[in-house]
Amino acid sequence: MNIETDLVKKKEFSTSINSGIQKHSQEYKVLAILRYLYPQKFSTMINGEAPDLQDNENGVGIEVVSAAQENDMRASRAFSELHQTKGGDNEKSEERIRASGYKFVPVQGKKVGISTTGTSDSEKVLVQKIVLKKAGKIQQYKKNFRKVGLAILFSETPTSYAEDHCLEWVTEVLNNFQDSFDFVYVLSHRFCIYYEIQKNVSEKRCFTENVYKSLSTIARMTAEGQLSLTDPEWL
Numbered sequence: 001m002n003i004e005t006d007l008v009k010k011k012e013f014s015t016s017i018n019s020g021i022q023k024h025s026q027e028y029k030v031l032a033i034l035r036y037l038y039p040q041k042f043s044t045m046i047n048g049e050a051p052d053l054q055d056n057e058n059g060v061g062i063e064v065v066s067a068a069q070e071n072d073m074r075a076s077r078a079f080s081e082l083h084q085t086k087g088g089d090n091e092k093s094e095e096r097i098r099a100s101g102y103k104f105v106p107v108q109g110k111k112v113g114i115s116t117t118g119t120s121d122s123e124k125v126l127v128q129k130i131v132l133k134k135a136g137k138i139q140q141y142k143k144n145f146r147k148v149g150l151a152i153l154f155s156e157t158p159t160s161y162a163e164d165h166c167l168e169w170v171t172e173v174l175n176n177f178q179d180s181f182d183f184v185y186v187l188s189h190r191f192c193i194y195y196e197i198q199k200n201v202s203e204k205r206c207f208t209e210n211v212y213k214s215l216s217t218i219a220r221m222t223a224e225g226q227l228s229l230t231d232p233e234w235l
Contacts, residue, residue, distance in 0.1 A: 001036040002232050003214035011217050021223045027052045027064045028219035030151045033187055035234065036215055037205050046229055051141045051148055059146035062185070063137075065130045067123070068155035120161035124169050127152065127162075131173045135180050142179075149183040158188055167195050167202060 017025055024047070031053055034042045048054035051061035094104075134150055141148045150170075158166070166186050174180040174197065186193040189212045195202040218234070221227040227234070 001032060001039070001215065001218070002235060003036070003211065003218065005233055008214050008217055008233060011221065013220070017220055017223075023066075025220045025223035026066050026153055026155070028222045029216055030062070030064050030153055030185070030187060032215040032219045032234075033192055033207075033212075034151075034185070036207070036211065037192055050137075051145070053151070054145070061141060061145040061148045062151050063134055063141055063148065063181075064151045064153065065134055066153050066155050067127055067130060067158075120159045120165070123158060123162040124165075127166060127169045128173050131170050135174060135177050138177070138179055138181065147182045149185065150181045151185040151187060154186070154188040163188070163191065163193075167193065170195070171197070 027047055031042065031045060031047065034045070042055070044057045045053050045055040045060070045062070048061070051063040053062040053064060055061070130152070131150065138148065152166070152170070154162075167184070170184055170186075174184075180197070182197060184195045184197065186195075189209060191204055191206045193202060193204045218227060222229070222234075
């Protein structure tokens with residue numbers, strides 16, 4: 001991934017992302033993070049359908065799911081509007097953020113983020129619900145691939161407890177299935193956790209928020225048709 005191009009550095013979005021392509025943007029974001037962290041391993045993986053990411057050359061597929069409820073997505077879009085829309089109605093965006101159960105919190109210097117009052121219990125329920133739903137479709141995903149994984153993307157900052165225990169929540173569900181995913185990735189704005197189920201091994205890699213921002217920019221531009229997987233930013 002070439003995240004230092006002038007195109008990426010200078011890109012500023014004038015509006016929030018269209019909800020109709022948000023799912024595709026999330027899929028490209030997962031692919032961008034994986035290519036950034038594992039450039040050789042994911043160099044031939046592209047977007048597809050059921051599973052969402054496909055490496056036909058090596059017979060590997062990844063289904064992508066967002067660990068976000070409707071309130072999370074609403075707050076995320078409003079926060080995006082707040083920072084990306086110039087001359088917009090900031091008060092309305094701020095109201096939508098607070099109405100979604102979020103508050104503004106200082107991050108670094110003058111920068112602010114948003115945080116919900118949700119607990120790790122609610123995160124566990126959400127994660128296990130989406131894993132259960134996807135695990136029930138495993139045969140559909142494995143039809144044309146020898147290995148299939150699940151990528152769980154936290155759209156908003158997870159609690160530290162969720163970061164430490166998310167793999168436990170996932171395996172609690174998958175242990176109830178004779179045939180399940182071969183591996184799992186859990187991703188957020190600053191980390192990527194990999195878990196290989198049969199070998200029971202895991203690893204965690206971290207990256208900066210600036211890197212995440214650049215990868216998110218590339219992902220959105222690709223979803224909106226401004227970039228393709230053959231462009232320098234993806235190589």
